[in-house]
Amino acid sequence: MDKEITIIGSGMGGLASGIYARLNGYRATIFEQHALPGGQCASWKRKGYTLDGCIHHLMGCEPGSRLYTLWEELGVMPRELAATKECVSVASPEGRMFLDYYDTEALEQHLKDLSPRDASTIEQYARAIPRFARYDLMGEAMMGTRTGLLKMLPGLLGLAKWFRPNMEQFAGRFRDPFLRRAFPLLEYSIKDMPFFMHLAKHAYGYRGGIEWPVGASIGLARSMEKRFLELGGEVHYRSGVERVLTEGGKATGVILEDGSEHRSDIVISNADGRKTIIGMLGGRFINESIRKFCRPPLDDETPWAVHVFLGVARDLSDEPSALVQLLEEPVTIAGHMTDSLEMQMYGFDPTIAPQGKGVIKVELVSSYSKWKELYSDKKRYDWEKERVAEQVIDVLESTHFPGIRGQIEVVDVPTMMTWERFMGGSYGFMTGPAKKFSPMDMFFGKGYSTLPGLSNFYLVGTWATATGALFANARSGRRAIQAACESEGKSFVSR
Numbered sequence: 001m002d003k004e005i006t007i008i009g010s011g012m013g014g015l016a017s018g019i020y021a022r023l024n025g026y027r028a029t030i031f032e033q034h035a036l037p038g039g040q041c042a043s044w045k046r047k048g049y050t051l052d053g054c055i056h057h058l059m060g061c062e063p064g065s066r067l068y069t070l071w072e073e074l075g076v077m078p079r080e081l082a083a084t085k086e087c088v089s090v091a092s093p094e095g096r097m098f099l100d101y102y103d104t105e106a107l108e109q110h111l112k113d114l115s116p117r118d119a120s121t122i123e124q125y126a127r128a129i130p131r132f133a134r135y136d137l138m139g140e141a142m143m144g145t146r147t148g149l150l151k152m153l154p155g156l157l158g159l160a161k162w163f164r165p166n167m168e169q170f171a172g173r174f175r176d177p178f179l180r181r182a183f184p185l186l187e188y189s190i191k192d193m194p195f196f197m198h199l200a201k202h203a204y205g206y207r208g209g210i211e212w213p214v215g216a217s218i219g220l221a222r223s224m225e226k227r228f229l230e231l232g233g234e235v236h237y238r239s240g241v242e243r244v245l246t247e248g249g250k251a252t253g254v255i256l257e258d259g260s261e262h263r264s265d266i267v268i269s270n271a272d273g274r275k276t277i278i279g280m281l282g283g284r285f286i287n288e289s290i291r292k293f294c295r296p297p298l299d300d301e302t303p304w305a306v307h308v309f310l311g312v313a314r315d316l317s318d319e320p321s322a323l324v325q326l327l328e329e330p331v332t333i334a335g336h337m338t339d340s341l342e343m344q345m346y347g348f349d350p351t352i353a354p355q356g357k358g359v360i361k362v363e364l365v366s367s368y369s370k371w372k373e374l375y376s377d378k379k380r381y382d383w384e385k386e387r388v389a390e391q392v393i394d395v396l397e398s399t400h401f402p403g404i405r406g407q408i409e410v411v412d413v414p415t416m417m418t419w420e421r422f423m424g425g426s427y428g429f430m431t432g433p434a435k436k437f438s439p440m441d442m443f444f445g446k447g448y449s450t451l452p453g454l455s456n457f458y459l460v461g462t463w464a465t466a467t468g469a470l471f472a473n474a475r476s477g478r479r480a481i482q483a484a485c486e487s488e489g490k491s492f493v494s495r
């Protein structure tokens, strides 16, 4: 009889595990504690507006590329995609606008118009992007071969000078104060992001590898769910797993929160790593380094900790897809002092809001512990969310969106506690191990994790990859099933 795999959670890693499990002749059952698939890949509706809590940039949209192949295998591609002209944009308090166009000729011209005296730095920036675009480094590292990577090496060595500076250091080369202030914010306002990561990402956009899935994040997750079900997989929603069963150092099934037991040959967890290792497995399969990874996340403060969604009776189709609004004076919102506000608009996707209307999503840095503490008192929690929304609306009104207050039809403010409630995480969406992000882990990590002393068990998703990216966490499910096949001496199939 075919072996049975139990999968805990239907995030990217869980759904992908299920799909490849079925493709490789395993029976597969997913138990998901929420009522929907997707985990962090989430969007929801309010009064005709679609509010997307996830995708800014979907990598792997270029047909024929390695990552596109991954999405094809998972039933995500082909699908309707919408392209945006720019990766992100930054507006100065006086209304100057830096649009980081994917088209590098348009980018070079636009930046030279903004600051002719920075022509040389602008040329260096805009002309490095097509050079990076010659290499599908991410795709090759994650889905390709060592030989493919080795072939890229000489070309990549020619780009070595871009591997040294970070975003802020490169920005220091601009003479124009606005460009100097705006540039470090282009990668989700992470000023110390290695500059080459930005160039490489921009290069994917330049090649058409980054787009937006029409139908928003839940549409992407639903496509994977559909593929899994069509392949004969089973998924049970509102079925939280409480314990992983083990016998003689082997995982043998799970016990659900309702007390029912489900036996299987292999168990894969896509749930929060801490909850899996310490909770579901009782901390019995652990060593010193895993214990350290189970500590609280390194940073209590995180980007995107609070979102303010506004559904507005205002046409946003001419607005940039993403905007960082620089402020004249710093403000403290959600306990964090900032001199800029980051937001996404969706004017490029007419399905996101009723005709002539739009959605603005403002993303705020805040601390997990602040919201955890507030959450114990529902009244204070709701009051603080309202206060945060009011502050955000005031800033929008006085900067890029005069008149917006009177156009608001929907306000929704999910916080880290919302993510925790819907995803069963221990620190909001910070379900990864307590370690610093490393591009090496992302590119060259094995993709799944195992635990000492426990066989027939794999961790997939953010805990295993330590990476916040859809494709990387989906690919972790592929890698776990590859490992399961290898351990049985079976060859792995992907279609």
Ligand SMILES: Cc1cc2nc3c(=O)[nH]c(=O)nc-3n(C[C@H](O)[C@H](O)[C@H](O)COP(=O)(O)OP(=O)(O)OC[C@H]3O[C@@H](n4cnc5c(N)ncnc54)[C@H](O)[C@@H]3O)c2cc1C
Binding pocket: 008, 009, 010, 011, 012, 013, 014, 031, 032, 033, 034, 037, 038, 039, 040, 041, 053, 054, 055, 056, 057, 058, 059, 239, 240, 241, 242, 270, 271, 272, 304, 422, 423, 424, 425, 429, 431, 460, 461, 462, 463, 467, 468, 469, 470, 471, 473, 474
């Ligand atoms: C605000 C935000 C923006 C993002 N933007 C992007 C982007 O633009 N591009 C990009 O590529 N990535 C983006 N990401 C990252 C991406 O969404 C995640 O990396 C990815 O979705 C994580 O997948 P995962 O496999 O770790 O599963 P998760 O999404 O963590 O899902 C885990 C699943 O397990 C379930 N579960 C947990 N406990 C249990 C239990 N006990 N029993 C049963 N089920 C359980 C949960 O309900 C959930 O469904 C973003 C993330 C966030 C939070």
